[in-house]
Amino acid sequence: MPEFPEATTIAYQLKQYLNIPNNNNSSITLKKINIYKESIIKNIGLIDEIINRDLQEVSNYGKIIYFKFKDDYWILFHLALTGALLIKELIDLNKINYFEKYKIIEFVFNEIRDGNNLKDKIILFTAKRLFEKVIFIKDNNPFKKYGPPFNKLKPIDFINILSKIKKPIKLALMDQSLIAGIGNIYAIEGLFCAKISPLRKACDITVQEYYKLYSCLKEILKESIKNRGSTISDYVDALGEYGNFQNFHKIYNKSKCPQCNNKIKKIKIEERITYYCPDCQK
Template sequence: MPELPEVETVRRGLAEAMEGRRINQVLVRRTDLRRPLPGNFAEALEGQTITRLSRRAKYLLICLENETVVLAHLGMSGRMVIEQGTDAETPARKHEHIVFVVGNGTVIRFSDPRRFGLMDLTTESSLASHPLLANIGPEPLDDMFNGPALVQRLKGRKTPLKSALLDQRVVAGLGNIYVCEGLFLAGLSPRRSAHTVGLGRANKLVAATKKVLQEAIESGGSTLRDHVTATGEMGYFQHNFKVYGREGEACPVCNNEIRRIVQAGRSTFFCASCQG
């Protein structure tokens, strides 16, 4: 499931292949993604040169010379994979929904079996107020995301800390894996009520979250099932998970058994003795 490190890894790969190149062709095979693809999607992009590949939260932003911005979310199972010199039209793979042809024959294939992903069009000037981005919290790797800011954002929230961190309005780009890992590294209980996190704990949590995200990006993200980089390689941060997916295994710090609980319908993995 692509979270910030996976999307960032994909972004870096796509930047290499797409920046400065002209979009020569866009094939749309399906328009019924998480939200309907804009009707003019292909026409709006064809002929435009890509100026920059950017990212906000878990959204990829493909910026074009005429100020158009493609907003792309990979959902649960989305992939963006680069191929050189293959035929864009064939083979027609089952879950391949959109294909971009850029420059002299570079093909970028967006596939997404579960179709929780989406693409939309906006412009540079209305990007920040786009409905999907308008209410999203700070980038976790930005200096704006710090202890005091986190305390402020958790104020008044009575949900468990774990659930609050998954809320994209609190902080952007985190998902189940990196929230579990960050809480473990910070030594904080996922069950703690969010508003009880004061400056000391918030500082620890911010530092832990940044560390986990940075290390994951350096590892090319985590590949559980679907994630591959834009060049088709697997990430390998999953080998560094301390608690995620490790129910019943020994905590790497204290050797107690790692537990799994369900919060707001999502699995939480944690060590009850390290995460007081």
């Protein structure tokens, strides 16, 4: 499931491609939407209100990628297990033919530069498993049910949020209502780096350990973004390419600890697979 690095990678590629102008003679507007499967599209009645509005921002909030339009209209993308947001014209024909078997919705943008109409730009959203969501919404803050994104937190904020939580630290890290963006893979990798057992209660972790965990997560997420995220099963970026950071995982889906060479333990914490080294992580 895409987490902060994967969502950041895709959002950056889309932003570069759509290239939102910053002068009055240029704009990029949502010209048309083609719907192929309605089942995972929410608030479909807002589509007519969003059509022909200027696109103002493309980014991500934690794991969620979004298009923000004029007058507080948004389109939110939850990629879940198999979702992909693709720049159609930049992807190899064979790959596009494959992805189009799973197409859900297509966005056609009209670009005007200095008064001149340019070629339409098409973004395709696909999903195999249909656990994904595309949400149309009008709201001045569509992320209010989520905690602040990890990349906006200072260490002291990180500590203040987690240190009062009584559930296991791994579950606390993954709780999007506390902190947005960290999922299973990066919680596992961050806790291993910080030498903290995923089973310990968040409220029992020391301040020094929290500083170490914050530093580990920050570095791991930064390196993952440099490598366009981790592809474990279906994740691809906006160009249809796999991420590369899975080749640098220390403990996720591994059998032996890279530090002590002892066997890594694989358990479930509330139905989520967890890897950790009982000898190195206390």
